[in-house]
Amino acid sequence: MSDNNLNEAQKRVGVYVCHCGGNISDVVDIKKIVDEISKYHSVVVARDYVFMCSSNGQSLIEDDIKNMGINRIVVAACMPSLHELTFRNAIQRAGLNPYLYEHINIREQVSWVHKDNPQGATSKAILLIKAGVEKVLMQDPLNAIRVNAEHRVLIIGGGISGMRAAVSSADNGIEVVIVEKEKKLGGKLNRDGYVYPSDEKAVDIVNKFSKKILSNPLIKVYTESEIINIGGYVGNFDIKIKKTDGDIDNIKAGSIIVATGFDHYMPYDGEYGYKKSDYVLRLKEFIELLSKSDGLEFVFKGKKINSIGFIHCVGSRQNEGIDAPQADGKVNEYCSRVCCTSGIYTMNKLKEKFPDVNVYDVYADIRTYGMESESLYEIASKHDVIFFRRPLDERPQITFEGDKIKITTTDILSFNERLEMEVDMLVLLTGMKPSEIDDISGYLKLSKSTNRFLQEVHPKLRPVEMNINGVFAAGTSLSPMDITESLQSAQTAAMKSAILLSNPDIPLDPFVAVVDEERCTGCGRCVEECLYSGAVTITEKTIDGNIKKVAYVNPAMCKGCGACVAVCSERAIDLNGSRLSQFEAMIDAIVKE
Amino acid sequence: MTKKVNPKLLKEIKKYGAFDISACFNCGNCSAVCPLSKEELSFPRVMIRHAQIGDKQSILSSLEPWMCYYCGECSSTCPRDASPGEFMMSLRRYLISEYDITGISKIFYRFPYIQNIFVIFIFAIALITFLKFNGDFGSLAAKIELVFPFYITLYIISYLFIMYKKTILDRLKKFVVSLNPSNIKNMIVHGFTQKNFIACSEKDYVRWFSHLLVMSGYILTLIISNLHILEPLKKQYLLFTPLSVLIYYSSLSLIAGGSVMIFRRLFKKGQSSKFSHSTDWLFVIMLFLIGLSLFLTYTSNIVFGADSNLLEIIYKINIAIEISWILIVVPFTKWIHMFFRPFAIYLNGLKKENSQVIVEEI
Numbered sequence: 045m046s047d048n049n050l051n052e053a054q055k056r057v058g059v060y061v062c063h064c065g066g067n068i069s070d071v072v073d074i075k076k077i078v079d080e081i082s083k084y085h086s087v088v089v090a091r092d093y094v095f096m097c098s099s100n101g102q103s104l105i106e107d108d109i110k111n112m113g114i115n116r117i118v119v120a121a122c123m124p125s126l127h128e129l130t131f132r133n134a135i136q137r138a139g140l141n142p143y144l145y146e147h148i149n150i151r152e153q154v155s156w157v158h159k160d161n162p163q164g165a166t167s168k169a170i171l172l173i174k175a176g177v178e179k180v181l182m183q184d185p186l187n188a189i190r191v192n193a194e195h196r197v198l199i200i201g202g203g204i205s206g207m208r209a210a211v212s213s214a215d216n217g218i219e220v221v222i223v224e225k226e227k228k229l230g231g232k233l234n235r236d237g238y239v240y241p242s243d244e245k246a247v248d249i250v251n252k253f254s255k256k257i258l259s260n261p262l263i264k265v266y267t268e269s270e271i272i273n274i275g276g277y278v279g280n281f282d283i284k285i286k287k288t289d290g291d292i293d294n295i296k297a298g299s300i301i302v303a304t305g306f307d308h309y310m311p312y313d314g315e316y317g318y319k320k321s322d323y324v325l326r327l328k329e330f331i332e333l334l335s336k337s338d339g340l341e342f343v344f345k346g347k348k349i350n351s352i353g354f355i356h357c358v359g360s361r362q363n364e365g366i367d368a369p370q371a372d373g374k375v376n377e378y379c380s381r382v383c384c385t386s387g388i389y390t391m392n393k394l395k396e397k398f399p400d401v402n403v404y405d406v407y408a409d410i411r412t413y414g415m416e417s418e419s420l421y422e423i424a425s426k427h428d429v430i431f432f433r434r435p436l437d438e439r440p441q442i443t444f445e446g447d448k449i450k451i452t453t454t455d456i457l458s459f460n461e462r463l464e465m466e467v468d469m470l471v472l473l474t475g476m477k478p479s480e481i482d483d484i485s486g487y488l489k490l491s492k493s494t495n496r497f498l499q500e501v502h503p504k505l506r507p508v509e510m511n512i513n514g515v516f517a518a519g520t521s522l523s524p525m526d527i528t529e530s531l532q533s534a535q536t537a538a539m540k541s542a543i544l545l546s547n548p549d550i551p552l553d554p555f556v557a558v559v560d561e562e563r564c565t566g567c568g569r570c571v572e573e574c575l576y577s578g579a580v581t582i583t584e585k586t587i588d589g590n591i592k593k594v595a596y597v598n599p600a601m602c603k604g605c606g607a608c609v610a611v612c613s614e615r616a617i618d619l620n621g622s623r624l625s626q627f628e629a630m631i632d633a634i635v636k637e
Numbered sequence: 638m639t640k641k642v643n644p645k646l647l648k649e650i651k652k653y654g655a656f657d658i659s660a661c662f663n664c665g666n667c668s669a670v671c672p673l674s675k676e677e678l679s680f681p682r683v684m685i686r687h688a689q690i691g692d693k694q695s696i697l698s699s700l701e702p703w704m705c706y707y708c709g710e711c712s713s714t715c716p717r718d719a720s721p722g723e724f725m726m727s728l729r730r731y732l733i734s735e736y737d738i739t740g741i742s743k744i745f746y747r748f749p750y751i752q753n754i755f756v757i758f759i760f761a762i763a764l765i766t767f768l769k770f771n772g773d774f775g776s777l778a779a780k781i782e783l784v785f786p787f788y789i790t791l792y793i794i795s796y797l798f799i800m801y802k803k804t805i806l807d808r809l810k811k812f813v814v815s816l817n818p819s820n821i822k823n824m825i826v827h828g829f830t831q832k833n834f835i836a837c838s839e840k841d842y843v844r845w846f847s848h849l850l851v852m853s854g855y856i857l858t859l860i861i862s863n864l865h866i867l868e869p870l871k872k873q874y875l876l877f878t879p880l881s882v883l884i885y886y887s888s889l890s891l892i893a894g895g896s897v898m899i900f901r902r903l904f905k906k907g908q909s910s911k912f913s914h915s916t917d918w919l920f921v922i923m924l925f926l927i928g929l930s931l932f933l934t935y936t937s938n939i940v941f942g943a944d945s946n947l948l949e950i951i952y953k954i955n956i957a958i959e960i961s962w963i964l965i966v967v968p969f970t971k972w973i974h975m976f977f978r979p980f981a982i983y984l985n986g987l988k989k990e991n992s993q994v995i996v997e998e999i
Contacts, residue, residue: 421662422717425660425717426660428648428659452639455690457663463640463690464639464641
């Protein structure tokens with residue numbers, strides 16, 4: 045494109061202001077903006093529309109490019125993460141370079157936050173748009189970076205999510221490598237008992253998936269293996285896998301799905317009497333015990349069990365100051381989501397087997413969400429399970445009296461009376477915590493939430509996508525979820541990875557660092573500052589016959605964060621799409637007023 | 638004070654009918670829609686929770702069950718179909734058997750067929766004895782009918798004493814009475830008009846009307862029999878006299894009201910008729926039969942004359958039905974609610990007057 049060579053007079057800017065159906069126009073004086081901006085230098089046309097993102101709004105822009113020769117676009121609307129891509133595509137359809145475009149946020153940053161001051165909001169919007177015009181005038185046309193992609197996905201973890209992602213990926217014709225640290229695929233599902241809502245045996249589900257996986261020539265399974273390094277970038281990840289025999293396999297993959305799952309919360313010794321008595325069990329232990337118990341009476345270690353108490357939220361929804369902190373000093377504030385349903389499902393199984401056992405359930409909130417699960421709760425009531433609701437900031441007290449376990453709690457349902465019940469056995473509905481995956485999240489530099497689970501880029505707009513291009517997460521590595529939900533997220537991750545790998549090369553945003561090799565002294569401070577190892581390196585280059593050390597940016601790995609720009613004393617490194625000179629022009633435009 | 642949870646109580650109360658109550662998850666919709674539940678006398682949720690945690694003390698000292706007139710709005714609102722209205726009904730059955738010093742109610746409620754057998758048995762014995770009796774049956778009937786009020790009064794007094802003991806004496810640990818006129822007036826007004834019942838089932842006019850018929854018809858029948866107004870074997874009655882109007886009204890009211898009630902129970906019309914405990918059937922069928930036999934006795938007297946053999950047989954059947962009704966049905970079934978309800982209102986007033994004492998107690 046010859047756009048680079050346009051002189052100032054040839055740059056024709058079109059500004060498009062969106063009402064957002066009133067979200068913006070109720071506060072901001074759109075007419076005034078359009079009047080003022082159309083007088084601004086280089087602006088050829090300024091228009092407004094009720095919904096610029098609608099197809100009519102987009103056509104306004106496309107028509108102006110075609111009919112009026114507009115070659116720089118500014119859209120003032122909502123936040124760029126919502127519709128930047130929408131407008132970029134519209135511009136591309138009209139035959140213009142899609143990066144000759146600036147998106148100004150006058151909704152979240154103006155109308156929503158300055159409701160009480162419409163005049164100030166209007167002037168702020170005008171300033172921001174003027175700055176945007178200055179920026180876009182200095183914008184160079186850019187082209188998406190394209191990298192070759194290995195047609196292979198690495199799946200870390202062979203639990204239910206990993207297995208589902210493997211099968212879905214292979215169904216899309218993509219080669220799969222699964223790495224599982226245990227001897228067998230299946231993860232936490234390799235246990236006794238049944239699973240809701242389908243009432244299937246857990247191991248049956250594992251076997252069904254294992255069979256599919258092991259018979260599929262596209263899927264390669266590493267069991268009892270661990271990943272000892274991951275390098276590279278989207279399309280070209282290099283993975284080192286250490287096998288049982290100590291040998292190391294090197295493989296390449298275009299994308300990665302992290303399905304490392306969860307660990308059961310382990311109560312500390314004495315938490316609700318855990319380990320102080322053989323008759324205080326975790327739910328997992330109880331499920332195994334129940335599936336082994338048969339006959340007319342429920343007997344455990346020689347004692348007939350006539351009554352059982354269940355305690356919800358063990359290790360979940362903790363309060364600071366009430367519960368003991370975890371290793372990182374924080375308490376688990378999150379809800380583990382599956383324990384209510386799983387616990388109540390198990391109580392129903394217990395009541396079907398041993399209807400005469402009295403069951404007491406001490407909860408804070410019952411969260412048996414979902415289509416089928418509410419009925420499990422109702423069935424439990426009908427089975428005469430007695431429910432007790434404790435206040436959120438109180439914990440039931442457990443004491444031992446002879447061979448009885450005494451639970452004392454405040455019960456909101458009984459008008460805040462203190463109630464006590466004697467039971468023969470206590471079951472703790474322990475929650476989930478993320479698996480220890482510091483190694484893997486370290487290699488990949490994945491971000492985690494405050495709850496220590498992996499964090500998606502955006503839970504609604506970009507679910508299962510990690511902050512690193514080409515890396516996705518599935519199942520309980522993201523947050524506590526049940527099997528059904530894990531399968532859904534695994535499916536989503538597999539589909540996103542398949543879409544990514546469907547092209548022979550992967551398009552990436554061109555907003556990466558570029559080095560002015562003449563100015564660069566090869567000092568290496570940018571390398572020290574870079575958060576993404578390998579994105580910028582020092583290489584030797586022959587310039588004008590002299591061998592010179594200069595910085596080199598691998599555009600596939602650079603995230604465009606700008607950390608290197610900030611430390612370069614020579615102004616030798618700059619960011620495509622957000623050059624320092626552009627920022628200077630924007631600031632000038634703002635302070636000029 | 639920590640209370641001990643006792644899962645047995647709910648199982649016990651379920652034997653009196655509340656089959657669905659386990660499904661209750663304490664949402665409180667029942668109490669919210671109840672037109673009679675008040676802040677100081679809140680039900681059904683509070684009562685259900687007492688039962689779920691096995692707080693027998695609180696149940697036995699509760700007056701709330703008698704404030705409920707079973708309109709059934711709670712049951713039709715219940716999101717879990719736990720039938721709280723039927724639970725309140727069962728609670729009344731439970732309380733009657735807990736307040737009954739003879740323990741007979743307990744047996745009748747828990748093994749309803751025994752009551753049915755007894756009703757038929759007493760009826761049969763009485764009828765056979767009467768048929769073999771060759772003397773002056775008119776005088777014998779007069780003596781039998783004289784015993785009825787004594788028997789019932791004795792039973793009612795024992796019930797009310799135990800109720801007083803459980804709800805007042807055991808809680809206050811002292812003997813108190815209230816002579817407050819408004820308290821006594823309240824009791825009398827509620828006792829005679831059952832006005833809460835009307836307030837409660839405003840929309841169900843058929844139920845209200847059939848109850849009105851049965852109530853008024855039955856009270857008149859009671860007066861006729863206890864005062865021994867009717868002497869069909871001694872006097873010749875006419876088709877239209879003030880007495881005949883009284884007889885027609887009371888007997889036909891019982892026949893019509895009883896039929897409607899039987900019909901509603903058969904076809905499960907309205908929430909309160911959805912579940913029929915065996916004692917409910919006995920109650921409505923007996924009312925119907927009392928009305929029918931009274932009507933036939935009177936009309937036979939007119940048609941066949943006072944000395945007719947057929948009349949004597951019909952009259953003997955009439956008295957035999959009354960005997961099994963008074964002995965076996967009246968003290969142990971819903972009928973007795975008529976006395977519990979106004980008394981509960983009185984006791985509630987008494988409780989309020991002494992609430993200072995209760996607060997100190999707690």
